[in-house]
Amino acid sequence: MLLVRNDRLMDMIYLRVDKKEVVTHEMSKGRPGFALLFFLIGTTIGLFSTWCLWSTPSLAVLTACPAPQIHEKEKGFVLIGIMTAAKYVDTRAYNVWRTWAQHVPGKVLFFVAENTTSIHSDIPLVRLKGVDDSYPPQKKSFAMVKWMADNYMDSFSWFLRADDDLYIKGESLERLLRGLDASRSHAIGQAGLGNSAEYGLLALGQSDNYCMGGPGVVLSRETMRKVSPHLQYCLEHLLTGHEDVELGRCIRKHVGVACTWNYEMQTLFHNNQSTSNDAYTGSLDEVKAAITLHPIKNPSVMRRVHSHVRMTKLKELREKRAILISEMSLTPSISLKRNEPSTLQDMPIFSFIDNNRIIFCSDGVNCPRHTLEQRTRGEMGRIVTQLFDDFNANARQRGRVLQFQNLQYGYERIIPKYGVDYIMDMILWFKKFRPPHRTTLSVRRHAYVQQSFSPLTRISENSIRSKLYGEKANASDHIHLILPLKGRSGVFARFATHLRNTCMRSNRISLVVVLYSSDDEDETRKKMDEISSFMNVKIVEMRDEPFSRGIALTRGSSHLPDDSLLFLTDVDMLISCDALRRIQLNTIYKAQVFFPIVFSEFSPDSWSENDRLLADSFHYGRRRGYFRHFGYGLAAMYKGDLHSIGGFNTSITGWGMEDVDLFEKAVKSPSHRVIRSPEPGLVHIYHPIHCDPSMPIAQLAMCQGSKAASLSSIDSLVQSLNHLS
Known part of the structure; x- marks a missing residue:
């Protein structure tokens, strides 16, 4: 049924075409001329319904379309x-x-x-x-x-x-x-x-x-x-x-x-x-x-807000589900003793949070304190909001309201099998607004909060990625290693030999070498010819340009399409095939980038005798090295994501800073999530670091800090001090 309104005729014409028969309004019965006229008018209006007119002598047209198809019964x-x-x-x-x-x-x-x-x-x-x-x-x-x-x-x-x-x-x-x-x-x-x-x-x-x-x-x-x-x-x-x-x-x-x-x-x-x-x-x-x-004028911010709203909704549904399950199963009340450790090592330890800013890791040797992670800060903010929503659910009837003022201190511990426990010491305003007892008091209260993990569920890897990210979850089965290189032919030979020995049977890796001119360049090219028999090797010529890691990585990735999975690496690395597999799993096109935390060796001069006897570098003793949490040089992302988060700052020259700049851009990107985790399949072999005194102050301080951290372990330093005393 097509409903057409003709304002000039002031009549409603209903047309139905069925086996070439046309049925018009009752007013046309017995008058073939009118029937033909109405048929022609209705057909013409139907064919040209793209232009819906409403005109006046003083203004040509106020509104017109083509509109989406209008269904009479659409409600x-x-x-x-x-x-x-x-x-x-x-x-x-x-x-x-x-x-x-x-x-x-x-x-x-x-x-x-x-x-x-x-x-x-x-x-x-x-x-x-x-x-x-x-x-x-x-x-x-x-x-x-x-x-x-x-x-x-x-x-x-x-x-x-x-x-x-x-x-x-x-x-x-x-x-x-x-x-x-x-x-x-x-x-x-x-x-x-x-x-x-x-x-x-x-x-x-x-x-x-x-x-x-x-x-x-x-x-x-x-x-x-x-x-x-x-x-x-x-x-x-x-x-x-x-x-x-x-x-x-x-x-x-x-x-x-x-x-x-x-x-x-x-x-x-x-x-x-x-x-x-x-x-x-x-x-x-x-x-x-x-x-x-x-206003939200940036599309990436629009996606960020939408993701936040949907995640909040998901969290609310999960909380309702947990409450229903708890009511049905008659789960016992909350207790801080839900975990029964069998040994002292199994006992979960609380971390102390000072005024919502600094967290003291009581069980961390190398991190006595650090700034509060965004995860913890955001989660505690949501907990406080939920607590006060519950407190004030019947505020009008009770004639009083509680308002959060600030967090004095708190404790947090994660029990992998059960969930997260929080203890929070809060200052809040207690306001009574019902006369004649109106008053406002500042009071201090403790809150004990438990967040429980949902039961473990076995689900296929591809299924969960598809549910979370849809089409974005289509993982690339090929990884492109982007390697800037100037000189150091012997180190490159070690890198290439290890890659060949560990991943010889893999046909899912390519090596893109961004090569600068050097005295030992010929030896480097010979080694590239050797490994080209088992993997695709591409050389990007930089010749005598000044060395810049940011420029080199940008130039190397520019030869690949946007859906290419990149691993930005370093010649001092040893890479296992398991690490490449995890790189592939942790990187999602247009959604997630991966900055692995690599194991970085100390100077062999500080190693123990046992460490010196081990020929294999994939050992993780405290005297041998440490996982470099502050290092961001190695990164995995798709070429399109590298461009969308802002790419490298190509004005940075010399050692360092370009990786920190890229990491900060990735963290601030509203459309991408950053994943960091220790990766045992990536080992950085020790080498002396030279810090050019002409570097900018911030870059020089970072270089000197990295140099000092890589010399020896705390255990080795303590042993040296004991010998001196």
């Missing part, structure tokens, strides 16, 4: 219209479509100018005829609202006008709107009166306001019904250049309602006041209470 809760421009339709808009737009209780449409195209065929675009991307977008905004009213008035209860830099939490939006009556006039959003420079200059009455367009404007079906006939008039009588101000003025004049005057709307329809580039790049605490978040 939904909320219709969200998003304004975007041609330069953002394949970036911001498409990221909206692939993230939160898939989780709303209704329909999402993207409104663009007349001639806008997209490389993505799945994004639902509505092209507005006669509308361009000029700014300010009053015409586009009014045309979008008019189009939604004309095409979906009776299909949705609520309508939301949004921009392409808005994030919407669909479930939170539904919870808010389910408690309201869409048959009454509502305009919901964050009320505005203009900024300090514009206050009093927007022609607003004393009781007038407008819903700020950035955080989104929600209109009920009744509001849309009343305002839609007047949108053309309002567009022709603008008083300012702000489309959200003018839409609010139009609603106030013709519907009789203003935007919601409610302080809470600043939290629910949240507008981040920082600069647009910094919004939502740091802490995401403001996400929890919000329904909409604005």
Whole structure:
């Protein structure tokens, strides 16, 4: 059934084509001329329904489409219209479509100018005829609202006008709107009166306001019904250049309602006041209470916020599941004695947390204290939030509220079989707000929290990667080792010989040598010819260019496609085939990069006699070496990910710093996760380090620190001091 509205004929024509028979409205019965006329008109309108006209003498066209196919019986809760421009339709808009737009209780449409195209065929675009991307977008905004009213008035209860830099939490939006009556006039959003420079200059009455367009404007079906006939008039009588101000003025004049005057709307329809580039790049605490978040102009930040929202939802579902399982199985109450160690070594030890900043590892020889990891900091923040949500669940009835002030100190321990235990000493505000006993006190309380691990489940490797990352989980079966090299032909011979002996049967590795000119270059090339018989070897010539590891790794990777798995390595490394397998498993295209923690040998002069007798380098005694937690030189990632996180800083020359810079970029990347873990299959053979005094101060300090740390173990130092005493 095709339903076409013709405003000039003021009649509804129903057409059904079945075996070449046309059935028209009753008014055409017995009048073949009218039947033919209506058939021709209906067919013409159907064929050209791409252009949906609503015109006036003073304005050529206010709204037109091609619209997505409209089904007469299509129903939904909320219709969200998003304004975007041609330069953002394949970036911001498409990221909206692939993230939160898939989780709303209704329909999402993207409104663009007349001639806008997209490389993505799945994004639902509505092209507005006669509308361009000029700014300010009053015409586009009014045309979008008019189009939604004309095409979906009776299909949705609520309508939301949004921009392409808005994030919407669909479930939170539904919870808010389910408690309201869409048959009454509502305009919901964050009320505005203009900024300090514009206050009093927007022609607003004393009781007038407008819903700020950035955080989104929600209109009920009744509001849309009343305002839609007047949108053309309002567009022709603008008083300012702000489309959200003018839409609010139009609603106030013709519907009789203003935007919601409610302080809470600043939290629910949240507008981040920082600069647009910094919004939502740091802490995401403001996400929890919000329904909409604005502005998010960077697509990677949009994905970061969406990942945070979905992970929060997953965490809530897991907590509910754990509670249900606990209630069904009658699990005993929480106890700090859930682990019964059989030996002293099995006893889990608490780490001490000082004021949420420094953690003291009581069982760590080489790390008496260090800054609190982001994992622990974020988890403790979530625990505190959950605790106070539970405390204040019935705050209104009890007439009191608890507010978190700060963390004095805490303890944390991980029991691999069971979960994580926390003990937190907190300072909080105790407020009684019910008269006549109003008071505010600062009190100190302890909280004992247990997070339990879910039961172990056996699942295939490919299955879990596919569930977590979808198409991103397609792991490459080939690894490209990128090796910068200048001189050191003997060390390269050791590297190549070991690689050949341990991985001779593997056909899934290639070696890309970025070669600088040196005195022993001929010997290096001979060794490359030898190993080329069992693996693909490619030489990238750098000749007499100044040595720069960042430039070399960038140049070496530039010859490979984006979906190539890279392992950025060093000539002093010994690599096992097991390590290459774990590199492959821990690296995920467009999702995860891997910075392995390598075992770094001390100077052999400090080794024990037993260590000197061992010919195999894959031994991990405390006197022999240490896992270099502060080293980031070795990294595994796909070539496309190396580029997307920012690549190497090619202005850094000499020793070090380029790896730290790349690691910091990876950590800050909102679209990638960084994995670090000790890798026993990667051993760094000791060699003397020369620190050029002409290095920049920070680079020189890092070089000297690495040189000192690699000379000998603490055990060797203690033994030397004992001999001196």
